[in-house]
Amino acid sequence: MKPTPVYQQIADDLRRQISDGTFPPGSQMPTEAELLEKYGELHGVRSRQTIRQGLGVLVHEGLIEARRPKGYFVIQRKRLVYRPQAELRQKPPEVDIFTNLVQEEDGRTPSQEIEVSIVDPTPAIRERLGLEPGELAAARRRVRKLDDVPYNLNDSYVRLSLVQGTDFMHPGDVARGTNAVLGELGHELVYGFHEFYLRMPMPDEVQRLQLGAGVPVAEHLSTTFDSEGNAVQVTVNLIPGDRHVIVFETHREAGTDAPRIPWGNP
Amino acid sequence: MKPTPVYQQIADDLRRQISDGTFPPGSQMPTEAELLEKYGELHGVRSRQTIRQGLGVLVHEGLIEARRPKGYFVIQRKRLVYRPQAELRQKPPEVDIFTNLVQEEDGRTPSQEIEVSIVDPTPAIRERLGLEPGELAAARRRVRKLDDVPYNLNDSYVRLSLVQGTDFMHPGDVARGTNAVLGELGHELVYGFHEFYLRMPMPDEVQRLQLGAGVPVAEHLSTTFDSEGNAVQVTVNLIPGDRHVIVFETHREAGTDAPRIPWGNP
DNA sequence: CCCCGCGCATTGTCCAGTCAATGCGTGCGG
DNA sequence: CCGCACGCATTGACTGGACAATGCGCGGGG
Known part of the structure; x- marks a missing residue:
């Protein structure tokens, strides 16, 4: 058949050694020079580029990272629980990041x-909020961090005419939670519709969230409705895959008919 | 400051042209030779490798793909609704893929x-099912396809002693659904616990699901319990990010306290 | 008119280098 | 003993090639 490219063989070889524990999480991989020597004997590799190509495969798989100028290291993940069902809780959402922790x-x-x-x-967002042409929205943009490393982005949008002059516009923490503010305005949030789009991050997101090369993100669109069925708030969450596990529960009785999605993709 | 590498400038330039509609989804990008000529004049690029490096950035971002030997093309996504809440429905899950369609x-x-x-x-899986050491499980592995292109993988595991000799072991469709079979055995599924792990696919998964270079996957672990709180079934779903949008709903009254996760990551 | 084979444009793999950037540690000077 | 400058190991960026692999289209043969 067709022979496997040498750089793929190198990647396969190293990947196996990572998964079988030869290179445990956090440990250092052999340097490019060492690998060049090893695979030079084994497969006749002569160029450093070929070694780099093989390592690049693993970098883009999110298995290793290069720490210049120290070497390549096996990735070590520590995932935080991301729990979209907590949003409609009475408690202000600020405590969630604590309870999760x-x-x-x-x-x-x-x-x-x-x-x-x-x-x-x-x-x-306009589509999900049902904004009229030209109508504006209030945006509350949050960056959530843990020990000063960003964990996720959380941008909430509400029809401007609904919240202008209220505590929703207060820059900084709102102790009782912004959902409570919306409740005081007569729009208690009772139903949430959640969409998750998986993709690779854009460069600006890579920078804002300090993402490594092989790290995908989930774009979580949460549209919440009041008891009269009006879309009140749309929240765009950006969830880095290496720092989170998304968790929720389902109950037998909670099942209704599958809702259609009338909206386009973001 | 530090100057942006040339290949990054090329990637940024092309990315901008993709997002502003100069290269709409499905259209062909300039060939490497054409780009070499263009950026040779603009930035003094002289090597094809540098052009390839820039295109490689976009390939790994999932924005373009190389169709050898035709050229590079802008990715065109069509997403199917993936609805984990549908699992505990009465209807057999086979119909879901239809209704979603x-x-x-x-x-x-x-x-x-x-x-x-x-x-x-x-x-x-052993951990989530609560298997004794040495105890085995029955596995139902499904590959779901649409027009013969695979859409997702769906592997269900149940304690072997529970389903040996039942219709659960029947290779092929079970008209009333395997969840109904488990119900007949006295283990009606009433509660589901869902975990989503985002990552890049392993090479075998790339092959089985025919995934492109910049396509992340979600590993969806669904653990379902009967009314007595026993873990009955663990299902491992592998969801390619480019073919799905994950959707579910939340209701105000459904909120309980956040459950702890006693399990390790897969 | 239809079919088939071959040319060709394009991407894939690999080579053998050069010079730059970056932290870490060593050793020297105060 | 402390601090800082410089060397060094390592990865990052880029050059300028060579040859292989692959489908599509075109032209010639039936």
């Missing part, structure tokens, strides 16, 4: 930066 | 290949 080992300090602005949202 | 345009024919075996499951 307890599930992992403690000792890491969570923080978040909040930024409020008035924006003309993207078509995907 | 209707949401997109019609005309594609779904099919699935089923394979039943007795296996020694991975530690992650």
Whole structure:
């Protein structure tokens, strides 16, 4: 048949050694020079580029990372629980990042930066909020961090006329939670519709979230409705795959008919 | 500061042209030779490798793909609805792939290949099923296809002693659904616990699902319990990110306290 | 008119280098 | 003993080639 490319054989060989424990998570891989010598004898590899190509495969698979100028290291993941069902809880969502944290080992300090602005949202958001042409929205953009490394992005959008002059626009923490503010305005959130789009991050997202090469993200669109069926809030969450496990529960009685999705993709 | 590498500038330039509509989805990109000529004048690029490096960035971002020997083309996505909440429905899950299909345009024919075996499951599955050391499990492995292109993998595991000799072991469709079979055995499924792990696919998964270079997957572990709180079934779904949008709903009253995750990552 | 084989454009793999950037550690000077 | 500058190991960027693999289309033969 067709022979496997040498760089693929190298990648396969190293991948096997990672999964069988020869190179455990956190350990250092052989350097390019060492690999060149080894596979030079085994497969007649003569160019450093071929070695780099093989290592590049594993980097893009999210298995290893290059720490210049120290060498390549096996990735070590520590995942936080991301729980979209917690959004409609009475408790302010700020405590969730704490409760979630307890599930992992403690000792890491969570923080978040909040930024409020008035924006003309993207078509995907306009569509879900049901905005009229030209109508604007209030945006609450949050970056959630743990020990100063960003964990996820959380941007909430609400029809501007609904929240102008209220605590929703307050830049900084709102102790009782912004969902409570919306409840006080007569729009208690009772139903949430969640969409997850999996993809590779854009360069600006890579920078904002300090993502490695082989790290996918989930774009989580959460559309929440009041008891009268009006879309009140759309939240765009960006969830890095290497730092989260997305968790939720289902109950037998909760089952209704499958809703259609009338919206386009973002 | 530090100057942006040339291949990054090329990637940024092409990415911008993709997102602003200069190269719409499905269209062909300039060939390497054409780009070499263009950026040779603009940035003094002289080597084809540098052009390839820039294109490689976009390939790994899932924005373009190389169709050898035709050229590079902008990716065109068509996503199917993946709805984990449908699992605990009365209706057999086979119909779901149909109902989901209707949401997109019609005309594609779904099919699935089923394979039943007795296996020694991975530690992650053993843990969730609560298997004793040495205890085996029955496995129902499904590949779901649409017009003969695979859409997702769906492997269900049940304690062997529970289903040996029952219709669960029947290789092929079970008209009333395997969940109904488990119900007849006195283990009606009433509660589901769902975990989603985002990552890049392994090479064998790339082959089985015919995945492109920049396509992440979600490993969806679904653990379902009977009314007495016993873990009855663990299902491992592998969901390619380019062919799915994961959707579910939440209701205000459904909120309980956040469950802890006693299990390790897979 | 139809079919088949071969040419050709394009991407894939690999080579053998050069020079730059970057942290870490060593050793020297105060 | 402390601090800082410089060397060094390592990865990053790029060059300028060579030859292989692969489908599609065109032209010639039936």
